Amino acid sequence: MIDKYRDDLLAVLDVIPSGASIAVGGFGSSGRPDALLDGLCALDRRDLHLIVNNVGNDYTGIGRLVAERRVRRFTGSFPVLPEFYDEYFAGQVELELVPQGALAERMRAGGAGIAAFFTPSSAGTMLADGTFPLRYGPDGVAEYLPAKESREFEGRPHVLELGIVADFALVKAQQGDRKGNLRYHLSARNFNPPAAMCGRTTFAEVEQLVDVDVLGPDDVHTPGVFVDHLVMTAASVPADPAVAFGGSR
Amino acid sequence: MTIAASANPLAGRALVGRTRDEIAARVAADLVDGYTVNLGVGIPLLVPHHLPTDVEVFLQSENGILGMGPHPGEGNEDPDLTDAGKQPASLIPGGSIVDSATSFAIIRGGHLDVTILGALQVSEDGDLANWYVPGRHPAVGGAMDLVAGTPEVWVCMEHVDRAGNPKIVPACTFPLTGAGVVTRVYTDLASFRFDDGVLVLTECAPGITLDDVRAVTTARFEVAAFE
Numbered sequence: 253m254i255d256k257y258r259d260d261l262l263a264v265l266d267v268i269p270s271g272a273s274i275a276v277g278g279f280g281s282s283g284r285p286d287a288l289l290d291g292l293c294a295l296d297r298r299d300l301h302l303i304v305n306n307v308g309n310d311y312t313g314i315g316r317l318v319a320e321r322r323v324r325r326f327t328g329s330f331p332v333l334p335e336f337y338d339e340y341f342a343g344q345v346e347l348e349l350v351p352q353g354a355l356a357e358r359m360r361a362g363g364a365g366i367a368a369f370f371t372p373s374s375a376g377t378m379l380a381d382g383t384f385p386l387r388y389g390p391d392g393v394a395e396y397l398p399a400k401e402s403r404e405f406e407g408r409p410h411v412l413e414l415g416i417v418a419d420f421a422l423v424k425a426q427q428g429d430r431k432g433n434l435r436y437h438l439s440a441r442n443f444n445p446p447a448a449m450c451g452r453t454t455f456a457e458v459e460q461l462v463d464v465d466v467l468g469p470d471d472v473h474t475p476g477v478f479v480d481h482l483v484m485t486a487a488s489v490p491a492d493p494a495v496a497f498g499g500s501r
Numbered sequence: 502m503t504i505a506a507s508a509n510p511l512a513g514r515a516l517v518g519r520t521r522d523e524i525a526a527r528v529a530a531d532l533v534d535g536y537t538v539n540l541g542v543g544i545p546l547l548v549p550h551h552l553p554t555d556v557e558v559f560l561q562s563e564n565g566i567l568g569m570g571p572h573p574g575e576g577n578e579d580p581d582l583t584d585a586g587k588q589p590a591s592l593i594p595g596g597s598i599v600d601s602a603t604s605f606a607i608i609r610g611g612h613l614d615v616t617i618l619g620a621l622q623v624s625e626d627g628d629l630a631n632w633y634v635p636g637r638h639p640a641v642g643g644a645m646d647l648v649a650g651t652p653e654v655w656v657c658m659e660h661v662d663r664a665g666n667p668k669i670v671p672a673c674t675f676p677l678t679g680a681g682v683v684t685r686v687y688t689d690l691a692s693f694r695f696d697d698g699v700l701v702l703t704e705c706a707p708g709i710t711l712d713d714v715r716a717v718t719t720a721r722f723e724v725a726a727f728e
Protein backbone atom coordinates (compact mmCIF):
# COMPACT_ATOMS: atom_id res chain seq x y z
CA MET A 253 0.00 0.00 0.00
CA ILE A 254 1.25 3.47 -0.82
CA ASP A 255 0.96 5.63 2.26
CA LYS A 256 3.14 8.72 2.33
CA TYR A 257 1.42 10.28 5.33
CA ARG A 258 3.70 10.65 8.37
CA ASP A 259 2.34 11.41 11.81
CA ASP A 260 5.60 12.64 13.29
CA LEU A 261 6.97 15.60 11.32
CA LEU A 262 10.26 15.87 13.21
CA ALA A 263 10.98 12.15 12.99
CA VAL A 264 10.65 12.16 9.19
CA LEU A 265 12.41 15.52 8.70
CA ASP A 266 15.38 14.17 10.66
CA VAL A 267 16.82 12.69 7.42
CA ILE A 268 17.75 16.23 6.29
CA PRO A 269 21.31 16.89 7.48
CA SER A 270 22.98 20.22 8.14
CA GLY A 271 24.65 21.43 4.93
CA ALA A 272 21.86 20.15 2.67
CA SER A 273 20.51 21.99 -0.37
CA ILE A 274 16.76 22.54 -0.02
CA ALA A 275 14.29 23.95 -2.56
CA VAL A 276 11.31 25.62 -0.90
CA GLY A 277 7.92 26.67 -2.26
CA GLY A 278 6.04 29.86 -1.47
CA PHE A 279 5.88 33.48 -2.55
CA GLY A 280 6.39 35.55 0.56
CA SER A 281 4.35 33.79 3.24
CA SER A 282 1.75 32.64 0.71
CA GLY A 283 2.10 28.87 0.20
CA ARG A 284 5.25 28.72 2.30
CA PRO A 285 5.78 25.46 4.25
CA ASP A 286 6.32 27.01 7.67
CA ALA A 287 5.76 23.83 9.69
CA LEU A 288 8.59 22.10 7.82
CA LEU A 289 10.84 25.17 8.03
CA ASP A 290 10.19 25.44 11.77
CA GLY A 291 11.04 21.74 11.98
CA LEU A 292 14.50 22.45 10.58
CA CYS A 293 14.97 24.99 13.41
CA ALA A 294 13.70 22.53 16.01
CA LEU A 295 16.21 19.97 14.72
CA ASP A 296 18.95 22.65 14.86
CA ARG A 297 19.97 22.22 11.22
CA ARG A 298 22.59 24.72 10.00
CA ASP A 299 24.79 25.57 7.03
CA LEU A 300 21.83 25.19 4.68
CA HIS A 301 21.66 26.11 1.00
CA LEU A 302 18.13 27.40 0.47
CA ILE A 303 16.69 27.70 -3.03
CA VAL A 304 13.62 29.86 -2.57
CA ASN A 305 12.21 33.03 -4.12
CA ASN A 306 12.05 35.28 -1.04
CA VAL A 307 13.46 36.03 2.34
CA GLY A 308 10.44 37.84 3.80
CA ASN A 309 10.58 40.85 6.07
CA ASP A 310 9.83 39.11 9.33
CA TYR A 311 11.19 36.29 11.46
CA THR A 312 8.84 33.59 10.21
CA GLY A 313 9.57 30.87 7.66
CA ILE A 314 12.76 31.59 5.70
CA GLY A 315 13.29 34.75 7.74
CA ARG A 316 13.49 32.68 10.93
CA LEU A 317 16.16 30.41 9.42
CA VAL A 318 18.15 33.47 8.35
CA ALA A 319 17.73 35.23 11.71
CA GLU A 320 18.93 32.08 13.48
CA ARG A 321 21.93 32.01 11.12
CA ARG A 322 21.15 28.61 9.69
CA VAL A 323 21.63 29.64 6.03
CA ARG A 324 24.98 29.35 4.23
CA ARG A 325 23.75 30.20 0.73
CA PHE A 326 20.56 31.72 -0.66
CA THR A 327 19.57 31.12 -4.28
CA GLY A 328 16.59 33.35 -5.04
CA SER A 329 15.32 36.63 -6.44
CA PHE A 330 13.94 38.82 -3.70
CA PRO A 331 15.38 38.88 -0.19
CA VAL A 332 14.12 41.81 1.88
CA LEU A 333 14.95 41.00 5.52
CA PRO A 334 17.57 43.56 6.71
CA GLU A 335 19.33 40.86 8.78
CA PHE A 336 19.85 38.86 5.59
CA TYR A 337 21.86 41.71 4.10
CA ASP A 338 23.77 42.21 7.36
CA GLU A 339 24.89 38.57 7.07
CA TYR A 340 25.57 38.95 3.33
CA PHE A 341 27.81 42.00 3.69
CA ALA A 342 29.50 40.35 6.71
CA GLY A 343 30.40 37.34 4.56
CA GLN A 344 28.16 34.96 6.52
CA VAL A 345 25.76 34.09 3.72
CA GLU A 346 26.22 33.80 -0.04
CA LEU A 347 23.70 35.48 -2.36
CA GLU A 348 23.14 33.75 -5.68
CA LEU A 349 20.72 36.32 -7.08
CA VAL A 350 18.60 34.89 -9.90
CA PRO A 351 15.80 36.48 -11.91
CA GLN A 352 12.53 35.12 -10.56
CA GLY A 353 11.50 33.48 -13.82
CA ALA A 354 14.93 31.91 -14.25
CA LEU A 355 14.63 30.51 -10.71
CA ALA A 356 11.24 28.92 -11.40
CA GLU A 357 12.42 27.47 -14.70
CA ARG A 358 15.68 26.22 -13.17
CA MET A 359 13.62 24.27 -10.62
CA ARG A 360 11.26 22.95 -13.29
CA ALA A 361 14.14 22.04 -15.61
CA GLY A 362 16.09 20.25 -12.87
CA GLY A 363 13.00 18.25 -12.02
CA ALA A 364 12.40 17.52 -15.71
CA GLY A 365 15.88 16.17 -16.41
CA ILE A 366 17.00 19.23 -18.35
CA ALA A 367 20.55 20.13 -17.34
CA ALA A 368 20.50 23.72 -18.63
CA PHE A 369 18.67 26.11 -20.92
CA PHE A 370 19.23 29.46 -22.66
CA THR A 371 17.07 32.43 -21.66
CA PRO A 372 17.18 36.15 -22.56
CA SER A 373 16.52 37.13 -18.91
CA SER A 374 19.56 38.87 -17.35
CA ALA A 375 21.57 38.94 -20.61
CA GLY A 376 23.72 42.07 -20.63
CA THR A 377 23.30 42.66 -16.89
CA MET A 378 25.59 42.29 -13.87
CA LEU A 379 23.78 39.08 -12.93
CA ALA A 380 25.27 37.53 -16.08
CA ASP A 381 28.65 39.21 -16.59
CA GLY A 382 30.55 38.05 -13.51
CA THR A 383 30.42 41.37 -11.60
CA PHE A 384 27.75 40.61 -8.98
CA PRO A 385 29.16 39.86 -5.51
CA LEU A 386 28.27 36.32 -4.47
CA ARG A 387 30.20 36.46 -1.21
CA TYR A 388 31.93 39.12 0.85
CA GLY A 389 35.05 38.67 2.95
CA PRO A 390 36.99 40.82 5.43
CA ASP A 391 38.44 42.86 2.53
CA GLY A 392 35.31 43.35 0.47
CA VAL A 393 34.06 41.07 -2.30
CA ALA A 394 35.55 37.59 -1.88
CA GLU A 395 33.84 35.91 -4.82
CA TYR A 396 31.65 36.96 -7.72
CA LEU A 397 28.73 35.14 -9.25
CA PRO A 398 30.34 33.33 -12.22
CA ALA A 399 29.73 34.89 -15.65
CA LYS A 400 27.00 33.02 -17.52
CA GLU A 401 27.78 31.44 -20.86
CA SER A 402 26.07 33.48 -23.56
CA ARG A 403 24.87 32.81 -27.07
CA GLU A 404 22.76 34.59 -29.64
CA PHE A 405 19.48 33.17 -30.90
CA GLU A 406 17.65 35.02 -33.68
CA GLY A 407 19.85 38.04 -33.09
CA ARG A 408 19.15 38.31 -29.37
CA PRO A 409 21.63 37.53 -26.58
CA HIS A 410 20.70 34.68 -24.26
CA VAL A 411 22.45 33.26 -21.19
CA LEU A 412 22.82 29.71 -20.01
CA GLU A 413 20.97 28.86 -16.79
CA LEU A 414 21.51 25.54 -15.03
CA GLY A 415 18.68 23.29 -13.94
CA ILE A 416 18.44 22.85 -10.17
CA VAL A 417 18.25 19.47 -8.48
CA ALA A 418 18.11 19.96 -4.71
CA ASP A 419 18.86 17.35 -2.07
CA PHE A 420 15.43 18.02 -0.63
CA ALA A 421 12.31 20.05 -1.39
CA LEU A 422 9.74 21.45 1.04
CA VAL A 423 6.31 22.46 -0.24
CA LYS A 424 2.88 23.34 1.08
CA ALA A 425 -0.56 22.51 -0.32
CA GLN A 426 -4.11 23.01 0.82
CA GLN A 427 -5.07 19.38 0.28
CA GLY A 428 -3.15 16.15 -0.04
CA ASP A 429 -3.88 12.44 0.09
CA ARG A 430 -1.85 9.49 1.29
CA LYS A 431 -0.60 8.79 -2.24
CA GLY A 432 1.07 12.22 -2.17
CA ASN A 433 -1.28 13.95 -4.60
CA LEU A 434 -1.45 17.68 -3.91
CA ARG A 435 -3.90 20.46 -4.66
CA TYR A 436 -3.04 24.08 -3.97
CA HIS A 437 -5.37 27.01 -3.27
CA LEU A 438 -5.29 30.10 -5.49
CA SER A 439 -2.00 32.00 -5.65
CA ALA A 440 -0.49 29.92 -2.84
CA ARG A 441 0.43 27.50 -5.65
CA ASN A 442 3.31 29.73 -6.96
CA PHE A 443 6.71 28.01 -6.57
CA ASN A 444 5.36 24.83 -4.95
CA PRO A 445 4.92 22.68 -8.11
CA PRO A 446 8.40 23.39 -9.55
CA ALA A 447 9.99 23.05 -6.09
CA ALA A 448 8.28 19.68 -5.56
CA MET A 449 9.69 18.49 -8.89
CA CYS A 450 13.31 19.41 -8.22
CA GLY A 451 13.88 17.74 -4.83
CA ARG A 452 15.54 14.32 -4.74
CA THR A 453 13.36 13.82 -1.67
CA THR A 454 10.26 16.01 -1.35
CA PHE A 455 8.28 16.77 1.79
CA ALA A 456 4.79 18.24 1.52
CA GLU A 457 2.81 19.77 4.35
CA VAL A 458 -0.93 20.02 3.84
CA GLU A 459 -3.74 21.88 5.60
CA GLN A 460 -6.17 19.03 4.96
CA LEU A 461 -5.43 15.33 4.61
CA VAL A 462 -8.16 13.93 2.38
CA ASP A 463 -9.14 10.43 1.32
CA VAL A 464 -7.63 9.16 -1.93
CA ASP A 465 -10.91 9.49 -3.80
CA VAL A 466 -11.45 13.17 -2.92
CA LEU A 467 -9.04 14.80 -5.36
CA GLY A 468 -10.26 14.02 -8.86
CA PRO A 469 -7.58 13.09 -11.41
CA ASP A 470 -8.22 16.38 -13.23
CA ASP A 471 -7.82 18.36 -10.01
CA VAL A 472 -4.41 17.14 -8.86
CA HIS A 473 -1.83 19.92 -9.33
CA THR A 474 1.22 17.96 -8.18
CA PRO A 475 0.87 14.19 -8.63
CA GLY A 476 2.17 12.02 -5.84
CA VAL A 477 5.09 10.78 -7.92
CA PHE A 478 6.87 14.02 -6.96
CA VAL A 479 6.13 13.67 -3.24
CA ASP A 480 7.85 11.33 -0.78
CA HIS A 481 6.50 12.39 2.61
CA LEU A 482 3.27 14.10 3.59
CA VAL A 483 2.71 15.80 6.95
CA MET A 484 0.07 18.08 8.44
CA THR A 485 0.83 21.80 8.53
CA ALA A 486 -0.87 21.98 11.93
CA ALA A 487 -2.63 19.57 14.24
CA SER A 488 -5.04 17.62 12.09
CA VAL A 489 -8.61 18.88 12.11
CA PRO A 490 -11.19 16.14 12.48
CA ALA A 491 -13.82 16.07 9.77
CA ASP A 492 -16.75 16.09 12.21
CA PRO A 493 -17.62 19.75 13.05
CA ALA A 494 -18.89 18.70 16.48
CA VAL A 495 -15.42 17.39 17.25
CA ALA A 496 -13.60 20.16 15.39
CA PHE A 497 -15.27 22.88 17.41
CA GLY A 498 -14.91 21.15 20.76
CA GLY A 499 -18.50 19.99 20.80
CA SER A 500 -19.74 23.57 21.25
CA ARG A 501 -22.17 23.45 18.38
CA MET B 502 5.51 67.55 -9.21
CA THR B 503 7.63 70.63 -8.77
CA ILE B 504 11.33 70.76 -9.57
CA ALA B 505 13.15 73.22 -7.34
CA ALA B 506 14.80 75.94 -9.38
CA SER B 507 18.08 75.42 -7.52
CA ALA B 508 18.24 71.79 -8.62
CA ASN B 509 17.41 72.70 -12.16
CA PRO B 510 19.36 75.82 -13.12
CA LEU B 511 18.69 75.36 -16.84
CA ALA B 512 14.97 75.78 -16.53
CA GLY B 513 15.01 78.89 -14.40
CA ARG B 514 11.45 78.30 -13.20
CA ALA B 515 9.53 75.59 -11.43
CA LEU B 516 8.02 73.02 -13.76
CA VAL B 517 4.63 71.68 -12.79
CA GLY B 518 3.62 68.76 -14.94
CA ARG B 519 1.39 65.77 -14.41
CA THR B 520 0.76 64.34 -10.95
CA ARG B 521 1.40 60.63 -10.37
CA ASP B 522 -2.29 59.95 -10.94
CA GLU B 523 -2.24 62.02 -14.10
CA ILE B 524 0.76 60.06 -15.41
CA ALA B 525 -1.17 56.85 -14.69
CA ALA B 526 -4.23 58.27 -16.49
CA ARG B 527 -2.08 59.17 -19.49
CA VAL B 528 -0.74 55.59 -19.67
CA ALA B 529 -4.22 54.14 -19.18
CA ALA B 530 -5.46 56.12 -22.19
CA ASP B 531 -3.03 54.17 -24.40
CA LEU B 532 -4.10 50.70 -23.24
CA VAL B 533 -6.18 48.81 -25.76
CA ASP B 534 -9.29 46.79 -24.95
CA GLY B 535 -8.29 43.14 -24.52
CA TYR B 536 -4.68 43.71 -23.54
CA THR B 537 -3.02 41.48 -20.95
CA VAL B 538 -0.77 43.66 -18.81
CA ASN B 539 1.71 43.29 -15.96
CA LEU B 540 2.03 46.22 -13.56
CA GLY B 541 5.07 47.03 -11.46
CA VAL B 542 4.97 48.79 -8.10
CA GLY B 543 4.57 52.57 -7.81
CA ILE B 544 2.79 54.65 -10.48
CA PRO B 545 1.91 51.54 -12.58
CA LEU B 546 -0.36 50.28 -9.79
CA LEU B 547 -2.44 53.46 -10.21
CA VAL B 548 -3.17 52.71 -13.87
CA PRO B 549 -6.25 50.46 -13.36
CA HIS B 550 -8.03 53.31 -11.51
CA HIS B 551 -7.92 55.38 -14.69
CA LEU B 552 -9.03 52.87 -17.32
CA PRO B 553 -11.94 54.01 -19.50
CA THR B 554 -15.06 51.97 -18.70
CA ASP B 555 -15.17 50.53 -22.22
CA VAL B 556 -11.64 49.14 -21.97
CA GLU B 557 -11.23 45.71 -20.41
CA VAL B 558 -7.66 44.82 -19.51
CA PHE B 559 -6.51 41.52 -18.07
CA LEU B 560 -3.97 42.05 -15.30
CA GLN B 561 -1.25 39.45 -14.81
CA SER B 562 0.62 39.10 -11.53
CA GLU B 563 4.00 37.36 -11.57
CA ASN B 564 3.08 35.08 -8.65
CA GLY B 565 0.68 33.26 -10.94
CA ILE B 566 -2.53 35.27 -11.34
CA LEU B 567 -4.22 36.04 -14.65
CA GLY B 568 -7.21 38.31 -14.26
CA MET B 569 -6.26 39.95 -10.99
CA GLY B 570 -8.82 42.30 -9.47
CA PRO B 571 -8.49 45.03 -6.83
CA HIS B 572 -8.01 44.67 -3.08
CA PRO B 573 -10.98 42.57 -1.93
CA GLY B 574 -11.93 44.97 0.86
CA GLU B 575 -11.66 44.77 4.62
CA GLY B 576 -12.59 41.34 5.95
CA ASN B 577 -12.48 39.62 2.55
CA GLU B 578 -8.71 39.11 2.38
CA ASP B 579 -7.45 35.58 1.64
CA PRO B 580 -3.84 34.78 2.57
CA ASP B 581 -3.84 32.42 -0.44
CA LEU B 582 -4.63 35.24 -2.88
CA THR B 583 -2.02 37.98 -2.93
CA ASP B 584 -0.44 40.25 -5.51
CA ALA B 585 3.25 40.55 -6.42
CA GLY B 586 3.74 42.92 -3.48
CA LYS B 587 2.26 40.29 -1.10
CA GLN B 588 -0.85 42.42 -0.58
CA PRO B 589 -4.39 40.98 -0.65
CA ALA B 590 -5.79 40.65 -4.16
CA SER B 591 -8.93 39.38 -5.87
CA LEU B 592 -9.81 37.60 -9.10
CA ILE B 593 -12.15 38.87 -11.81
CA PRO B 594 -14.53 36.52 -13.63
CA GLY B 595 -12.50 34.48 -16.11
CA GLY B 596 -9.38 34.76 -14.01
CA SER B 597 -7.06 31.83 -13.53
CA ILE B 598 -4.12 30.61 -11.46
CA VAL B 599 -0.85 29.08 -12.63
CA ASP B 600 2.39 28.07 -10.92
CA SER B 601 5.49 30.29 -11.03
CA ALA B 602 7.18 28.40 -13.89
CA THR B 603 4.07 28.81 -16.06
CA SER B 604 3.63 32.41 -14.93
CA PHE B 605 7.09 33.20 -16.25
CA ALA B 606 6.45 31.15 -19.39
CA ILE B 607 3.64 33.65 -19.99
CA ILE B 608 5.99 36.54 -19.27
CA ARG B 609 9.17 35.35 -20.99
CA GLY B 610 7.31 33.72 -23.85
CA GLY B 611 5.94 37.04 -25.05
CA HIS B 612 2.31 36.31 -24.18
CA LEU B 613 1.74 39.59 -22.35
CA ASP B 614 0.93 42.65 -24.44
CA VAL B 615 2.51 45.26 -22.18
CA THR B 616 4.52 45.47 -19.00
CA ILE B 617 4.35 48.81 -17.20
CA LEU B 618 7.04 49.56 -14.66
CA GLY B 619 8.96 52.28 -12.90
CA ALA B 620 12.61 53.14 -13.50
CA LEU B 621 15.68 54.67 -11.96
CA GLN B 622 17.01 55.53 -15.44
CA VAL B 623 16.20 55.00 -19.11
CA SER B 624 18.92 55.48 -21.72
CA GLU B 625 18.60 56.88 -25.24
CA ASP B 626 19.19 53.32 -26.49
CA GLY B 627 16.22 51.97 -24.55
CA ASP B 628 18.28 50.45 -21.76
CA LEU B 629 16.44 50.20 -18.45
CA ALA B 630 17.84 50.40 -14.91
CA ASN B 631 15.26 49.79 -12.21
CA TRP B 632 16.40 47.05 -9.81
CA TYR B 633 19.48 48.06 -7.86
CA VAL B 634 21.18 51.13 -6.46
CA PRO B 635 24.80 50.05 -5.78
CA GLY B 636 25.60 50.15 -2.09
CA ARG B 637 22.02 49.37 -1.15
CA HIS B 638 20.26 45.98 -0.93
CA PRO B 639 20.23 44.04 -4.22
CA ALA B 640 16.96 42.23 -5.06
CA VAL B 641 15.71 41.63 -8.59
CA GLY B 642 12.38 39.77 -8.48
CA GLY B 643 10.83 39.28 -11.92
CA ALA B 644 11.95 42.56 -13.53
CA MET B 645 14.61 41.04 -15.79
CA ASP B 646 12.20 38.38 -17.11
CA LEU B 647 9.43 40.93 -17.68
CA VAL B 648 11.58 43.25 -19.79
CA ALA B 649 13.26 40.39 -21.66
CA GLY B 650 9.99 38.78 -22.70
CA THR B 651 7.29 41.41 -23.10
CA PRO B 652 7.04 43.01 -26.56
CA GLU B 653 5.99 46.39 -25.14
CA VAL B 654 7.82 47.75 -22.09
CA TRP B 655 6.34 51.05 -20.91
CA VAL B 656 8.14 53.02 -18.25
CA CYS B 657 6.28 55.53 -16.11
CA MET B 658 8.24 57.67 -13.73
CA GLU B 659 9.08 61.20 -12.63
CA HIS B 660 11.19 62.96 -15.25
CA VAL B 661 14.00 63.76 -12.79
CA ASP B 662 15.06 62.20 -9.49
CA ARG B 663 14.57 63.78 -6.06
CA ALA B 664 17.83 65.70 -6.42
CA GLY B 665 16.72 67.06 -9.79
CA ASN B 666 19.00 64.81 -11.87
CA PRO B 667 17.67 63.74 -15.27
CA LYS B 668 16.53 60.11 -15.47
CA ILE B 669 16.38 59.94 -19.27
CA VAL B 670 20.09 59.82 -19.97
CA PRO B 671 22.66 59.05 -22.70
CA ALA B 672 23.70 55.86 -20.88
CA CYS B 673 22.48 54.34 -17.61
CA THR B 674 24.89 54.67 -14.69
CA PHE B 675 22.88 52.25 -12.51
CA PRO B 676 23.08 48.48 -13.23
CA LEU B 677 20.87 47.45 -16.13
CA THR B 678 17.68 45.44 -15.89
CA GLY B 679 17.74 44.92 -19.64
CA ALA B 680 19.44 46.42 -22.70
CA GLY B 681 17.38 48.05 -25.45
CA VAL B 682 14.08 46.88 -23.99
CA VAL B 683 12.06 50.07 -23.37
CA THR B 684 9.43 50.96 -25.98
CA ARG B 685 7.69 53.95 -24.33
CA VAL B 686 8.34 56.41 -21.50
CA TYR B 687 5.70 58.45 -19.69
CA THR B 688 6.77 61.13 -17.21
CA ASP B 689 5.23 64.09 -15.44
CA LEU B 690 6.60 66.33 -18.19
CA ALA B 691 6.43 64.37 -21.42
CA SER B 692 5.84 61.12 -23.33
CA PHE B 693 8.36 59.34 -25.55
CA ARG B 694 8.49 56.27 -27.70
CA PHE B 695 11.35 54.39 -29.32
CA ASP B 696 11.13 54.21 -33.12
CA ASP B 697 13.65 51.76 -34.59
CA GLY B 698 15.87 52.33 -31.59
CA VAL B 699 15.60 56.13 -31.69
CA LEU B 700 14.08 58.01 -28.76
CA VAL B 701 11.27 60.28 -29.97
CA LEU B 702 9.37 62.88 -27.94
CA THR B 703 5.70 62.44 -28.78
CA GLU B 704 4.02 64.81 -26.36
CA CYS B 705 4.65 67.45 -23.70
CA ALA B 706 2.41 67.52 -20.64
CA PRO B 707 -0.05 70.44 -20.48
CA GLY B 708 1.83 73.64 -19.64
CA ILE B 709 5.23 72.14 -20.46
CA THR B 710 7.27 73.31 -23.45
CA LEU B 711 9.81 71.53 -25.61
CA ASP B 712 12.54 73.71 -24.10
CA ASP B 713 11.41 72.67 -20.60
CA VAL B 714 11.82 69.01 -21.57
CA ARG B 715 15.19 69.61 -23.24
CA ALA B 716 16.47 71.31 -20.09
CA VAL B 717 15.94 68.24 -17.93
CA THR B 718 16.70 65.49 -20.47
CA THR B 719 20.34 64.63 -21.17
CA ALA B 720 19.52 61.82 -23.63
CA ARG B 721 19.45 62.72 -27.32
CA PHE B 722 15.94 62.58 -28.71
CA GLU B 723 14.02 63.53 -31.81
CA VAL B 724 10.73 65.36 -31.77
CA ALA B 725 7.61 64.01 -33.42
CA ALA B 726 5.45 66.51 -35.30
CA PHE B 727 2.93 66.98 -32.51
CA GLU B 728 2.91 70.76 -32.16
